[in-house]
Amino acid sequence: MMGSASTMSVSAKIKAVRDRGDCALIPFITAGDPDLETTAKALTVLDRNGADLIELGVPYSDPLADGPVIQAAATRALERGTRLEDVLAMLKSVSPTLSTPIILFTYYNPILNRGIPTFLQEVVEVGVKGLVVPDLPLEEMDVLLPQAEAAGIEVTLLVAPTTPKDRLMAIAQRCQGFIYLVSVTGVTGMRSKIESRVQDLLLELQQVTDKPIGVGFGISEPGQARQIMEWGADGVIVGSAFVKRLAEGETHQGLEAIEGFCRSLKAAIAE
Amino acid sequence: MTLTPISPSNPQPTTLQRPDAQGRFGQFGGKYVPETLMPALAELETAFYHYQKQADFQAEYQNLLRDYVGRPSPLYFAERLTQHYARPDGTGVQIYLKREDLNHTGAHKINNAIGQVLLATRMGKKRIIAETGAGQHGVATATVCARFGLDCVIYMGVHDMERQALNVFRMRLMGAEVRPVEAGTGTLKDATSEAIRDWVTNVETTHYILGSVAGPHPYPMLVRDFHTVIGEETRAQCQEKWGGLPDILLACVGGGSNAMGLFHEFVNDASVRLIGVEAGGEGLQSEKHAATLTRGRVGVLHGAMSYLLQDQDGQVVEPHSISAGLDYPGVGPEHSFLKDQARAEYYSVTDQEALDAFQRLSQLEGIIPALETAHAIAYLETLCPQLDGSPRLVINCSGRGDKDVQTAAKHLDL
Numbered sequence A: 001m002m003g004s005a006s007t008m009s010v011s012a013k014i015k016a017v018r019d020r021g022d023c024a025l026i027p028f029i030t031a032g033d034p035d036l037e038t039t040a041k042a043l044t045v046l047d048r049n050g051a052d053l054i055e056l057g058v059p060y061s062d063p064l065a066d067g068p069v070i071q072a073a074a075t076r077a078l079e080r081g082t083r084l085e086d087v088l089a090m091l092k093s094v095s096p097t098l099s100t101p102i103i104l105f106t107y108y109n110p111i112l113n114r115g116i117p118t119f120l121q122e123v124v125e126v127g128v129k130g131l132v133v134p135d136l137p138l139e140e141m142d143v144l145l146p147q148a149e150a151a152g153i154e155v156t157l158l159v160a161p162t163t164p165k166d167r168l169m170a171i172a173q174r175c176q177g178f179i180y181l182v183s184v185t186g187v188t189g190m191r192s193k194i195e196s197r198v199q200d201l202l203l204e205l206q207q208v209t210d211k212p213i214g215v216g217f218g219i220s221e222p223g224q225a226r227q228i229m230e231w232g233a234d235g236v237i238v239g240s241a242f243v244k245r246l247a248e249g250e251t252h253q254g255l256e257a258i259e260g261f262c263r264s265l266k267a268a269i270a271e
Numbered sequence B: 001m002t003l004t005p006i007s008p009s010n011p012q013p014t015t016l017q018r019p020d021a022q023g024r025f026g027q028f029g030g031k032y033v034p035e036t037l038m039p040a041l042a043e044l045e046t047a048f049y050h051y052q053k054q055a056d057f058q059a060e061y062q063n064l065l066r067d068y069v070g071r072p073s074p075l076y077f078a079e080r081l082t083q084h085y086a087r088p089d090g091t092g093v094q095i096y097l098k099r100e101d102l103n104h105t106g107a108h109k110i111n112n113a114i115g116q117v118l119l120a121t122r123m124g125k126k127r128i129i130a131e132t133g134a135g136q137h138g139v140a141t142a143t144v145c146a147r148f149g150l151d152c153v154i155y156m157g158v159h160d161m162e163r164q165a166l167n168v169f170r171m172r173l174m175g176a177e178v179r180p181v182e183a184g185t186g187t188l189k190d191a192t193s194e195a196i197r198d199w200v201t202n203v204e205t206t207h208y209i210l211g212s213v214a215g216p217h218p219y220p221m222l223v224r225d226f227h228t229v230i231g232e233e234t235r236a237q238c239q240e241k242w243g244g245l246p247d248i249l250l251a252c253v254g255g256g257s258n259a260m261g262l263f264h265e266f267v268n269d270a271s272v273r274l275i276g277v278e279a280g281g282e283g284l285q286s287e288k289h290a291a292t293l294t295r296g297r298v299g300v301l302h303g304a305m306s307y308l309l310q311d312q313d314g315q316v317v318e319p320h321s322i323s324a325g326l327d328y329p330g331v332g333p334e335h336s337f338l339k340d341q342a343r344a345e346y347y348s349v350t351d352q353e354a355l356d357a358f359q360r361l362s363q364l365e366g367i368i369p370a371l372e373t374a375h376a377i378a379y380l381e382t383l384c385p386q387l388d389g390s391p392r393l394v395i396n397c398s399g400r401g402d403k404d405v406q407t408a409a410k411h412l413d414l
Helices: A010-019 A036-048 A068-079 A084-097 A108-114 A116-125 A138-143 A145-151 A165-174 A197-208 A222-230 A240-247 A251-269 B035-052 B055-069 B079-084 B109-122 B136-148 B158-163 B165-173 B188-202 B219-242 B257-266 B333-340 B351-365 B371-378 B380-386 B402-411
Strands: A024-030 A054-057 A102-105 A128-132 A154-156 A179-182 A213-216 A235-238 B075-077 B094-098 B127-132 B151-157 B177-181 B206-208 B248-252 B273-279 B297-301 B304-308 B344-349 B392-396
Touching (some): A024 A036, A024 A213, A024 A240, A036 A084, A054 A068, A138 A145, A165 B035, A179 A197, A197 A213, A222 A235, A240 A251, B035 B109, B035 B219, B055 B109, B079 B094, B079 B351, B094 B219, B109 B127, B109 B219, B127 B136, B127 B188, B136 B165, B151 B158, B151 B188, B158 B165, B158 B177, B165 B177, B165 B402, B177 B188, B219 B333, B248 B257, B248 B371, B257 B333, B344 B380, B351 B371, B351 B402, B371 B380, B371 B392, B371 B402
Parallel strands (some): A054 A102, A213 A235, B127 B206, B151 B177
Antiparallel strands (some): B075 B094, B297 B304
């Protein structure tokens, strides 16, 4: 298993899943919550229990796109002194043991602060395959996307329910890996109901692109994941629900909880 | 006595259109926000350009500024403050105060709140949100929402709610909901983040009245333009009083709206020195300050690239100032641009120096300034001894200090 599939790109992986007729499961966890040792174990747990891609959140002081659960996780991680270089060092040792491509989810300022070329070089070295930068919309993407592409990192762009059609097309054109469809007008976090307009948004997107589409924000239960799959998504991203489970109780309890949860999600979206 | 020529001097690079079509002031500014907000920012920009030129919009805005706000605000010659800094031979800086503290609600913030609420009603938005630090922008927003019958939610850090309790009551009295923000240090940065999250969630029904020349484009431009009346009036009043330009403009800078409102009109008059004063807190060496332009590095916060107080990893650090309105780790992008162009100068004064100035203006002029404004006044201590002759200096007296008496009472032994 070692490293065999770890060279796979984000787009190759999600397309492979799609070609099998499956929907990809994409869990999100926050690095350093409760600590990086646990994050490393959690990545392995997710890798072995149904994750097709994993989004790893770099904790940031001002996460504008995140709701209370992920904000709180980031705050805890920062209070413990989690630093980007520690996150990367952890990935360097863990990623060779994973078959799941890792997507780093980070706000722009830590990238800018590190210097874009340095940052890209470092994330490539530790085996990261993709990037999501939620506060870098299409208009600001030119500083990052071409350099990332040259470095072999795919940058996933987000589209939202508020995105007009001509803009959808422009984003879909430049997007790499997969298109991240934000399912709600809002921040990340668990919601009891999936908005039915997600189905329309998926249809609209599929009319303008054949790139894979992952749906995220607000999906927290297997039934919701299944609904998203049935509406035609190529991937389902689940964040807060994982972060919350991992943070509850003792470390081993958190890891057990996400193991079971990951399996149940996978089962719900498996054909 | 030096007479300043009125004619503008050689065009500087700063005479270029600011911001450019991408919402940039040089490298600063831009739109670093989640995708969900991008269409709303475009809509706001379009609405601003459209209505700004329309006669009925301008008429309504100008009428409200005159009859509701009480504009124009006076340009007042501070005689005893001037005497205080005079040299033995009688020369010295001639100090004028642009009395924004006399506006309805007690600060300059109302200029922008009125402009934006007129945009919001024309865009069909029935719900208004805002962030506030000192509470002056919150009060201004609550005021215009009461005036126009709109739902109003104000985000305010818990620490600021405590130190600006008077303003919390004023907002609630006018029917606004004040939502406490506990994250971080419970100050302006945290309130702004929470307001942006609300906007991301409710963007289709809600207009966000951002209160400073910060945030994503078009806010830095739009807020500046709604405050430009400060500078325009100042120019006319200087012309009327002595037939020329001021030599120096002085204003406090947190996000930088009152400073931009005063400066903008004069940026292309190269003879006019522009000086912004930041919050030095407990001193620049203490790490407990909010002197973004003095001590920050280029970064991205709340949608704009600008100078930013951040740690070695690019995490935003918690600032400190005795003044809730200056207690912010970022700054408006146009100030960063003016600093890098060397068109404006930025310095800082400490909490203690601001408190001293708070007392000094109260005792010499019978004007109790806001603690924010007191920072600008405090810088006279450093500036006046450096100046030859009798230059004319205009301070933006951006707000009144009633809201700060509780805070000041803790520090002043009266």
